[in-house]
Amino acid sequence: MPVRDGNKMGIPKGVINRLPLYYRYLAELARQEVEKVSSSELGEALGLTAAQIRSDLSYFGSFGQHGYGYRVDELYNQISSILGLDRAYNLILIGAGNLGKAIASYQNFRNRGFEIKAIFDNDPLLEGKYLSGCIIQPIDKLTEYLANNPVDIAVITTPREVAQDVCNQVIAGGVKAIWNFAPVRLQVPEGVVLEHIHLTNSLLRLSFKMKHSDKIKD
Amino acid sequence: MPVRDGNKMGIPKGVINRLPLYYRYLAELARQEVEKVSSSELGEALGLTAAQIRSDLSYFGSFGQHGYGYRVDELYNQISSILGLDRAYNLILIGAGNLGKAIASYQNFRNRGFEIKAIFDNDPLLEGKYLSGCIIQPIDKLTEYLANNPVDIAVITTPREVAQDVCNQVIAGGVKAIWNFAPVRLQVPEGVVLEHIHLTNSLLRLSFKMKHSDKIKD
Numbered sequence: 001m002p003v004r005d006g007n008k009m010g011i012p013k014g015v016i017n018r019l020p021l022y023y024r025y026l027a028e029l030a031r032q033e034v035e036k037v038s039s040s041e042l043g044e045a046l047g048l049t050a051a052q053i054r055s056d057l058s059y060f061g062s063f064g065q066h067g068y069g070y071r072v073d074e075l076y077n078q079i080s081s082i083l084g085l086d087r088a089y090n091l092i093l094i095g096a097g098n099l100g101k102a103i104a105s106y107q108n109f110r111n112r113g114f115e116i117k118a119i120f121d122n123d124p125l126l127e128g129k130y131l132s133g134c135i136i137q138p139i140d141k142l143t144e145y146l147a148n149n150p151v152d153i154a155v156i157t158t159p160r161e162v163a164q165d166v167c168n169q170v171i172a173g174g175v176k177a178i179w180n181f182a183p184v185r186l187q188v189p190e191g192v193v194l195e196h197i198h199l200t201n202s203l204l205r206l207s208f209k210m211k212h213s214d215k216i217k218d
Numbered sequence: 219m220p221v222r223d224g225n226k227m228g229i230p231k232g233v234i235n236r237l238p239l240y241y242r243y244l245a246e247l248a249r250q251e252v253e254k255v256s257s258s259e260l261g262e263a264l265g266l267t268a269a270q271i272r273s274d275l276s277y278f279g280s281f282g283q284h285g286y287g288y289r290v291d292e293l294y295n296q297i298s299s300i301l302g303l304d305r306a307y308n309l310i311l312i313g314a315g316n317l318g319k320a321i322a323s324y325q326n327f328r329n330r331g332f333e334i335k336a337i338f339d340n341d342p343l344l345e346g347k348y349l350s351g352c353i354i355q356p357i358d359k360l361t362e363y364l365a366n367n368p369v370d371i372a373v374i375t376t377p378r379e380v381a382q383d384v385c386n387q388v389i390a391g392g393v394k395a396i397w398n399f400a401p402v403r404l405q406v407p408e409g410v411v412l413e414h415i416h417l418t419n420s421l422l423r424l425s426f427k428m429k430h431s432d433k434i435k436d
Binding site: 011013014015016019020021023024038060074082083084085089097098101102103105108109112114152153176177179183191195197198199200201202203204205206207208209210211212213 | 304
C-alpha cells in the first residue's frame with residue numbers, strides 16, 4: 001500500500017477521520033432498526049461517494065455483498081471493533097479548570113466505554129472537591145496513582161506551560177495514549193499515540209472558509 | 219481542478235488543515251527573526267515533504283523563488299491573508315457553561331483578532347454575571363442584539379438539544395459563520411460556513427490509533 005500523510009502502513013488520515021462518521025451513522029440506523037444499507041445510501045447521507053466508502057472499508061477487510069449492500073448490525077459491530085470500541089478504557093484527567101470540568105461532565109464518552117477514573121490538579125483550592133464522581137487529587141499524587149492503577153488514556157487539560165511536563169510524567173508512568181487539549185504541540189516517544197484537539201486551528205479553518213466561501217463547499 | 223472531498227473548487231480539506239500549521243510555524247520563525255526558509259526545511263519541521271508544501275501553496279498562487287526558498291515575513295503575511303487573518307472578527311458566544319467559560323477565557327483567539335463581544339445563556343442564575351469582560355445576557359435578548367450589532371461568528375457551546383434552534387436563530391439574525399462545540403451535526407443553509415469541534419470523533423480516532431498503533435505513525 002502507498003505511504004501517505006506520513007503514515008507507515010497506508011491508512012490515510014482521511015479514512016481515520018471518516019470512520020467515526022460511519023460509526024455514528026450506523027449506530028443511528030441500528031437504533032431505527034434499519035436492517036441493510038448500500039454504499040450509495042451511506043454516501044448520500046454522509047456527503048461522500050459510494051466508491052469512497054467502499055475504498056475506505058477495503059483497508060480493513062471485505063465487507064458487504066455485491067447487489068445487497070451491508071447488514072447494518074454487522075457493519076456497525078465491525079466498525080466498532082476497528083475503532084477499538086470492543087473494550088473499555090480507563091482515563092485520567094489532569095487539569096480541573098473550566099475545560100477539564102467540561103470534559104469530565106461530558107457523558108457521551110462514558111456511554112462508549114471511556115471512563116474517567118481519577119482527576120488531578122495543582123490548585124490546592126480544588127483538592128478534595130468532587131468532579132463527576134472523582135475526588136480532585138493534587139498533581140504530586142499522579143506518579144503514585146499510575147504505579148497502582150491501570151490507565152489507558154491521559155486527558156491533558158492543563159495550561160500550555162505545564163502540558164509537556166505532565167505528558168512526560170504520565171508516559172513515564174506507563175500511559176500509552178494522550179488526549180491533549182492544551183494549545184501546544186506535545187512531543188511523545190515512539191509507541192505512544194497522541195490525539196490533539198486544537199481550538200486555534202479550528203478557528204483558523206473557519207476564517208479561511210469565510211474568506212473563500214465561494215470556492216468551498218462542505 | 220478536480221473535485222475532491224465534496225469541495226466544489228478543488229481546495230482539498232488536507233490543504234485547509236495544513237495551512238494553520240504553516241501559519242503557526244512561520245509565526246514562530248518570524249519571532250526568532252529567521253529571514254528565509256526552504257520548502258524542505260518547512261517540511262522537515264512539520265513532518266511533511268517539500269513537494270507537498272509546494273503543492274499546497276500552489277492552490278493560492280506563486281510563492282518563493284527557485285533556489286532561494288521563501289522569505290519568512292512575506293510568506294507569513296501571505297498565509298495570514300489566505301487564512302482571513304488580515305481583518306478582525308466580532309464573535310458572540312451562546313452557552314456559558316463550563317465549555318463556554320473555557321472558550322471565553324482562552325486568550326489565544328483575541329490575540330489573532332477574534333473578539334467575543336457578547337455572551338448569552340438561558341440560565342437566570344448566570345444573567346448579569348461577568349465572563350471575560352462581557353455581561354452574560356438572557357438568550358431572549360439574542361435577536362435584538364443581532365439586529366443592532368455586527369456579528370461575524372457565533373460560537374455555540376450549548377447542550378445538544380438546543381444547538382440547532384440557537385443556530386437557526388443566529389442565522390436568521392444574519393450571522394454567516396458558526397463555530398459549533400455542541401455534539402450534534404448542525405444543518406446550515408448555503409452561504410453559511412460551519413466549523414465543528416467534535417470531541418467524540420477525536421476520542422474515537424485516539425482509540426483507533428491505540429488499536430492500530432503498529433500500522434499508524436503520525
